Amino acid sequence: MSLNVVTLVGRVGGDPDVKYFESGSVKCRLTLAVNRQSKNNDQPDWFNLELWGKQADVAANYVRKGSLIGVKGSLKFDSWKDRNTGVDRTSPVVLVDRLQLLGSKRDSEGGSAESSGYADDF
Incomplete structure (x- = not known):
């Protein structure tokens, strides 16, 4: 049996980076800050998120820096060669498979999406 499931709830670190392709595909990249459940942890853990299709459209339209979101997806590793050193990185x-917008409408600064609900439902 193998299992690769990631579920996170946190605040978005910056506005979405959205790319539209000639094929009609949409890709969105976000960073997400997630606080650990510990008493003496002042710094959040940061995660890079990648969304495609409908979830990417929803993120582009309704997610902004500081938005509270929940995501479910799988972990993958991007690989490349460093241009300067030639080292594999x-x-x-x-x-992300599912995106949930959390928080109040006030948090979204004028967004018209429901405050909760999966992007699959849009």
């Missing part, structure tokens, strides 16, 4: 990325 990798970076963990959460490939």
Whole structure:
């Protein structure tokens, strides 16, 4: 049996980075700050998120820096060669399957999406 499931709830670290492709595909990248459940942890853990299709459209339209969101997806690793050194590099990325907008409408600064509900339901 194998299992690759990531579930996170946190605040978005910056406005979405959205790319539209000639094929009609949409890709959105976000960073997410998640606080650990410990008494003496002042710094959040940061995660890179990648969304495609409908979830990417919803993120582009309704998610902004500071938005509270929940995501479910799988962990993947992006790989590349460093241009300067030629060394192989990798970076963990959460490939998001489901996006949930959390918080109040006030938090979203004028967004018209429901305050909760999966992007699959849009």
